Amino acid sequence: MCGIVGYIGKEDAASFLLQSLKRLEYRGYDSAGIAVIERGRLVRVRRAGKVRDLEAALGDTPLAATVGIGHTRWATHGAPTDENAHPHVDCNGRIAVIHNGIIENHAPLRRKLADEGHVFSSDTDTEVLAHLIESLDDGNLLEAVRRAVAQAEGAFAVAVLSQDHPDRIIVAKRGSPLVVGRGDDASFISSDVPALLGRASEVQFLADGEFGEVTRDGYHLFALDGRPVQGTPHRVSMDPVAIQKGGYKHFMQKEIHEQPRSVGETIREKTEPTGAGLSLPGVERVPTDFDHVYFVACGTAYHAAKVAEYLWEDALPVPAHAVIASEFRLRNPHITPRTLVVAVSQSGETIDTLMAVRLARSRGAHVLALVNSEQSAIERESHGAVYTRAGVEIGVAATKTFTAQIAALGLLGMALAERRGGIPAPGTGDALRELALLPGRIVEALRVEERVKTLAEKLRRASDVLFLARGVLYPIALEGALKLKEISYIHAEGYPAGEMKHGPIALIDEDTPVLMLAARGPAYDKLLSNMEEVKARKGFVVAVSDAPDDPNLVRLADEVLPVPASTGIALPILFTIPLQLLAYYVAVARGTDVDQPRNLAKTVTVE
Numbered sequence: 346m347c348g349i350v351g352y353i354g355k356e357d358a359a360s361f362l363l364q365s366l367k368r369l370e371y372r373g374y375d376s377a378g379i380a381v382i383e384r385g386r387l388v389r390v391r392r393a394g395k396v397r398d399l400e401a402a403l404g405d406t407p408l409a410a411t412v413g414i415g416h417t418r419w420a421t422h423g424a425p426t427d428e429n430a431h432p433h434v435d436c437n438g439r440i441a442v443i444h445n446g447i448i449e450n451h452a453p454l455r456r457k458l459a460d461e462g463h464v465f466s467s468d469t470d471t472e473v474l475a476h477l478i479e480s481l482d483d484g485n486l487l488e489a490v491r492r493a494v495a496q497a498e499g500a501f502a503v504a505v506l507s508q509d510h511p512d513r514i515i516v517a518k519r520g521s522p523l524v525v526g527r528g529d530d531a532s533f534i535s536s537d538v539p540a541l542l543g544r545a546s547e548v549q550f551l552a553d554g555e556f557g558e559v560t561r562d563g564y565h566l567f568a569l570d571g572r573p574v575q576g577t578p579h580r581v582s583m584d585p586v587a588i589q590k591g592g593y594k595h596f597m598q599k600e601i602h603e604q605p606r607s608v609g610e611t612i613r614e615k616t617e618p619t620g621a622g623l624s625l626p627g628v629e630r631v632p633t634d635f636d637h638v639y640f641v642a643c644g645t646a647y648h649a650a651k652v653a654e655y656l657w658e659d660a661l662p663v664p665a666h667a668v669i670a671s672e673f674r675l676r677n678p679h680i681t682p683r684t685l686v687v688a689v690s691q692s693g694e695t696i697d698t699l700m701a702v703r704l705a706r707s708r709g710a711h712v713l714a715l716v717n718s719e720q721s722a723i724e725r726e727s728h729g730a731v732y733t734r735a736g737v738e739i740g741v742a743a744t745k746t747f748t749a750q751i752a753a754l755g756l757l758g759m760a761l762a763e764r765r766g767g768i769p770a771p772g773t774g775d776a777l778r779e780l781a782l783l784p785g786r787i788v789e790a791l792r793v794e795e796r797v798k799t800l801a802e803k804l805r806r807a808s809d810v811l812f813l814a815r816g817v818l819y820p821i822a823l824e825g826a827l828k829l830k831e832i833s834y835i836h837a838e839g840y841p842a843g844e845m846k847h848g849p850i851a852l853i854d855e856d857t858p859v860l861m862l863a864a865r866g867p868a869y870d871k872l873l874s875n876m877e878e879v880k881a882r883k884g885f886v887v888a889v890s891d892a893p894d895d896p897n898l899v900r901l902a903d904e905v906l907p908v909p910a911s912t913g914i915a916l917p918i919l920f921t922i923p924l925q926l927l928a929y930y931v932a933v934a935r936g937t938d939v940d941q942p943r944n945l946a947k948t949v950t951v952e
């Protein structure tokens with residue numbers, strides 16, 4: 346959601362900004378813009394639409410500028426138009442501001458500034474910052490920005506460029522992510538490290554309340570009270586190849602195919618080198634006497650948390666509840682010093698999840714973050730962290746991070762059971778041996794791709810699709826439905842199959858495809874009975890099953906998608922694969938923007 350980039354060095358700033366904005370496209374946006382200083386003048390170009398539209402607007406004549414800021418905007422206040430695109434400028438067009446997040450008190454600030462004579466030209470909350478900085482600027486831009494953000498309420502990351510100070514970019518952060526970086530002969534800013542891969546050799550994440558100035562020689566950061574901040578620079582270790590499509594048509598397709606590795610890495614880090622025991626860095630600090638668990642998460646991460654409910658109730662005999670993070674604060678969760686809260690988030694920046702973490706901590710819970718990116722806000726505000734090792738995920742639809750979350754949550758549950766019991770729980774050895782085979786089984790599961798592609802042609806015109814499952818596969822049905830609606834825009838619902846006759850059965854007719862996840866085990870026969878009920882109403886049944894040759898299943902299903910046989914943590918992961926592929930190929934067949942579906946953002950930093 347919104348992307349920030351900035352460059353100050355010796356090279357062509359506009360080219361760098363465009364290239365970096367393209368790398369941030371995955372975050373989701375609907376307009377883009379840059380501001381640079383060319384021959385002492387601030388030049389701003391903005392366009393509604395994609396970065397390529399901005400590129401076209403810039404034309405072929407390069408801007409002679411070595412300093413600039415750029416932004417991709419995901420509209421919150423004001424429609425996605427050229428006028429509302431960032432950067433926003435002050436009355437004289439000398440100061441340019443880009444901003445992620447929301448200035449909650451923008452309305453009173455705007456009224457006050459308008460009364461003082463400032464003229465506004467957009468509907469955005471951001472523009473108030475440009476005018477506020479203008480009104481406070483007495484020659485010390487850093488101080489003017491500090492005082493301006495001190496008056497602003499809400500969560501934000503801000504970068505400011507002024508034609509009166511062409512040798513610096515001023516930054517400030519509260520809530521939304523922001524990094525500054527250093528490379529050869531240049532300094533950078535960004536909302537996300539991928540934009541700086543191959544350019545910055547080290548980066549530093551700003552903490553909340555920090556502000557600073559970035560010059561050609563480096564950066565200087567300060568705490569809110571003006572104290573210089575030392576901070577910890579991090580070497581940039583991600584490989585730029587991670588943000589290229591590598592021969593695939595879309596990032597989503599590439600990321601689906603990366604799952605043998607992403608799940609494998611996530612498991613490998615949490616097991617001993619021999620593979621015989623667990624070794625989870627960070628778990629040793631979790632108090633062992635917790636008597637109940639809340640998982641807080643949103644979207645796909647919530648579905649991984651729901652899988653964990655099932656896995657943890659098996660591994661740890663304590664009540665475990667997955668709660669949608671935005672709802673967590675609207676109820677009265679039962680939190681005591683013996684509550685363990687696990688915050689699950691790919692980005693580590695989702696504001697709803699962050700707010701749930703804050704609430705849980707304020708009430709005395711022990712909070713553990715389960716995140717894919719180190720140094721994220723959710724990790725920083727938690728007591729400890731466990732990582733998924735999925736690598737950077739560019740497709741807005743989460744795929745490899747989801748399966749990595751299931752693997753990490755499953756192993757975390759086993760590790761906590763071991764810590765509480767003092768010895769490995771019975772069956773740990775078998776479970777780990779099975780997990781060691783999982784990457785190979787994911788490769789096997791991916792072989793269904795061609796069949797899914799053919800099936801997608803049949804489903805592309807559906808207007809509603811149902812996903813039904815029982816037990817630990819119920820959250821996978823939810824995830825299958827979410828994936829399909831996110832990228833194909835087909836309405837889809839996931840339900841526990843046992844609930845079908847309590848309502849959703851009314852939807853079933855010959856035009857309603859029903860995906861049924863049928864795993865061998867205690868719920869298998871009941872699922873087949875549900876299949877009979879769907880067939881009796883002429884529904885089109887697609888069985889996703891690890892018993893693809895069972896004659897009863899073959900008789901009932903119109904299509905069968907096979908899944909390799911497995912148990913435990915591996916089962917929900919393997920059943921996810923055909924559903925991800927199905928969403929992908931239906932979206933491709935419908936011609937939607939798979940990697941950047943409409944209205945969606947990768948990282949949701951507004952409530």
Ligand code: M6R
Pocket residue numbers: 643644645646647689690691692693694695698741742743744831945946947948949
């Ligand atoms: O970064 P997070 O895991 O906290 O994100 C949570 C959701 O916004 C995210 O999973 C969203 O639902 C994805 N678009 C799913 O594909």
